[in-house]
Amino acid sequence: MTNRTRVLLWTDTPTAYAAAITAAGLSDRVAVEVLPRKDTPSAAQRAETEVLLAWGAPAGLLPEMKRLRWAQTLTAGVETWLALPDLPSGLTLTCARGTHRESMPENILGALFHITKPYAAIVEDQKTSKWTRRVATPLNGKTLGILGLGAIGQDLARLATALRMRVIGTKRGVARLAGVAEVFPPDRTDEVLAQSDFVVLLLPATPETEDFIDAERLAKMKPSAWLLNFGRGHLIADADLIAAVQARRIAGAVLDVFRQEPLPVEHPFWTTPGITVLPHLGGGHPERDKVVASLFVENLGRFLDGQQLKEVVDRAAGY
Numbered sequence: 001m002t003n004r005t006r007v008l009l010w011t012d013t014p015t016a017y018a019a020a021i022t023a024a025g026l027s028d029r030v031a032v033e034v035l036p037r038k039d040t041p042s043a044a045q046r047a048e049t050e051v052l053l054a055w056g057a058p059a060g061l062l063p064e065m066k067r068l069r070w071a072q073t074l075t076a077g078v079e080t081w082l083a084l085p086d087l088p089s090g091l092t093l094t095c096a097r098g099t100h101r102e103s104m105p106e107n108i109l110g111a112l113f114h115i116t117k118p119y120a121a122i123v124e125d126q127k128t129s130k131w132t133r134r135v136a137t138p139l140n141g142k143t144l145g146i147l148g149l150g151a152i153g154q155d156l157a158r159l160a161t162a163l164r165m166r167v168i169g170t171k172r173g174v175a176r177l178a179g180v181a182e183v184f185p186p187d188r189t190d191e192v193l194a195q196s197d198f199v200v201l202l203l204p205a206t207p208e209t210e211d212f213i214d215a216e217r218l219a220k221m222k223p224s225a226w227l228l229n230f231g232r233g234h235l236i237a238d239a240d241l242i243a244a245v246q247a248r249r250i251a252g253a254v255l256d257v258f259r260q261e262p263l264p265v266e267h268p269f270w271t272t273p274g275i276t277v278l279p280h281l282g283g284g285h286p287e288r289d290k291v292v293a294s295l296f297v298e299n300l301g302r303f304l305d306g307q308q309l310k311e312v313v314d315r316a317a318g319y
Contacts, residue, residue: 004028004029004030004031005029005030005031005050005051005303005304006030006031006033006048006049006050006051006067007021007030007031007032007033007049007050007051007052007053007300008032008033008034008035008041008045008049008051008052008053008054009032009033009034009035009053010035010037010041010052010053010054010055011034011035011036011037011053011054011055011074012036012037013289014034015289016289016290016292016293017053017289017292017293017296017297018032018034019293020290020293020294020296020297021297021300023297024297024300024301026297026300026301026304029304030051030300030304033045033049037055040058040061041061041065046061046064046065047065047066047067048067049065049067049068050067050068050069050070051068051069051070051071051072051300051303052065052068052070052071052072053071053072053074053296054071054072054073054074055073055074055075056073056080056081057071057081057084059084059085059086060086062084062086062087062088062091063086063088068088068091069090069091069092069303070091070092070093070094070299070303070309071091071092071093071094072094072095072096072295072296072299073093073094073095073096073313074096074292075095075096076095076096076097076098076099076100076283077095077204077205077232077319078093078095078313078318078319079204079205079206079232079318081093081313082313082315082318092309092312093312093313093315094299094309094310094311094312094313095311095313095319096292096295096311097150097151097311097319098151098152098295098311099283099288099291099292099295100152100282100283100288101151101152101155101283102283102285102287102288102291103282103283103284103285103288104152104155104156104230104282104283105152105155105156105159106159107230107256107281107282107283108156108200108228108230109156109159109160109163111228111230111254111256111276111278112139112144112160112198112228113139114254114276115137115198115226115252115254116136116137116138116139117136117137118134118135118136121134122134139160139163139164139165140163140164140165141164141165141166142165142166142197142198143165143166143167143168143195143196143197143198144156144157144160144165144166144167144168144196144197144198144200145167145168145169145192145193145195145196145198145199145200146167146168146169146170146180146200146202147169147170147189147192147199147200147201147202147203147212147231148169148170148171148201148202148203148204148231149169149170149171149177149180149183149202150171150202152202152283153169153171153200153202154177154178154179154180156200156202157169157177157178157179157180158178158179160179161179166181167179167180167181168180168181168182168183168184168192168195168196169183169184169192170183170184170185170186170188170189170192171183171184171185171186172185172186189217190217190220193217193220193221193225194220194221194222196221196222196225197222197224197225197226198225198226198228199221199225199226199227199228200228200229200230201213201227201228201229201230201231201232201235201236202230202231203231203232203235204231204232204318204319205231205232205234205235205318205319206317206318206319207318208318209232209234209235210234210235211234211235211236211237211240212235212236213227213229213235213236213237213240213241214237214240215237215240215243215244218240218241218244218249218250219244219249221249221250222250223248223249223250223251224251225250225251226250226251226252226253226254227241227250227252227253227254228253228254228255228256229253229254229255229256229257230256230257230282231257232257233255233257233258233259233260233261234259235257236255238259238267238268238269241253241275242268242269242272242275245272245273245274245275246272246273246274251274252274252275252276253274253275253276254275254276254278255269255275255276255277255278256278256280256281256282257280257282258280261280262279263277295310295311298310299311
C-alpha cells in the first residue's frame with residue numbers, strides 16, 4: 001500500500017473517476033481517497049497526496065502539499081488556479097480542455113436558434129391563446145464569427161457549415177480548418193467583427209483578453225449583429241455592452257458566462273432589453289464526469305509511467 005501513488009479526488013462526484021481508474025486497471029498502482037468539495041484536505045492528505053483532482057484550491061493549501069506533483073483541474077479555464085499567489089512553480093497543472101465538446105457547440109447553436117426563431121415569443125402567445133403570425137430568420141447565408149477557434153470553436157464551425165452558414169474566426173497559428181472559410185490571426189479581430197452577423201466568444205481568460213470586447217470593438221460590429229459569450233465573463237466590458245445594446249449599436253447579446261456567478265440580482269444585464277442571460281448552460285451535460293474521467297485516467301496512466309501528460313497548462317499563455 002505504501003508504494004502506491006496517493007491520489008485525492010476532491011469532488012462531490014467521484015464515482016465516475018474511481019470507476020475509470022478501476023476500468024483502466026490502475027487500482028493496484030494507486031491509493032485513492034475521496035473528499036467532498038466543502039471539506040479541506042486533512043493533515044495526512046496534505047502530507048501524502050501526490051496527484052490531485054479538483055475544481056480549485058484556496059491560497060495557502062498547495063504549498064503545504066509537499067509531495068504533490070500533478071493537479072488535474074475539472075474545468076477548461078484555469079484562471080483561478082493561475083491567480084493563486086503561491087501556486088508552486090514545479091507543480092504540473094493539466095486542465096479539462098476539450099471536455100465541453102459534447103454539448104457546448106449544441107448549446108451555442110441553441111442560442112443562435114433562440115435569436116433567429118420566434119419560438120420563445122410563440123410560447124408566450126400560447127399562454128393567452130393568442131395566434132400571431134411570426135417569421136423566422138434563416139441562418140443560411142449568415143456569417144458566424146468565432147473568436148477562439150479551439151476544439152469547441154472548430155466543432156461549432158462544422159455544425160454551422162452544415163446549416164450553410166459562412167464561418168470565419170480567429171486563431172493563433174493561422175491554418176486551414178474544416179468548415180472555416182477564413183482564419184484570421186488575433187490582431188485582425190476587427191475584420192471578423194465587421195463581417196459577422198453573429199460573433200461567438202470562446203477565448204480563454206488571460207490578461208490580454210480582459211475587457212476584450214469594449215466600446216471600440218463593439219463599434220466595429222454591424223448594427224444588426226449579435227454577440228454571444230460562451231467563453232469567460234471578463235472578456236466583455238459590461239457597461240460598454242449595455243450601452244451598445246441600449247443605443248442599438250448592435251442588435252443584442254446572449255451571455256452564458258459572467259464576472260460573478262451567480263449573476264447578482266441587481267446587475268443590469270437582467271433588465272436590459274436585448275440581452276439574454278443564461279445560467280452558465282455552457283458545456284455541462286449529464287455524462288460530463290465520464291468524459292473528464294477518461295482524460296484524467298489517460299493522464300494518470302501517463303503519470304505513473306513517466307510520460308508526457310495531455311492538456312498541460314501553459315502558465316505563460318494562461319491556458
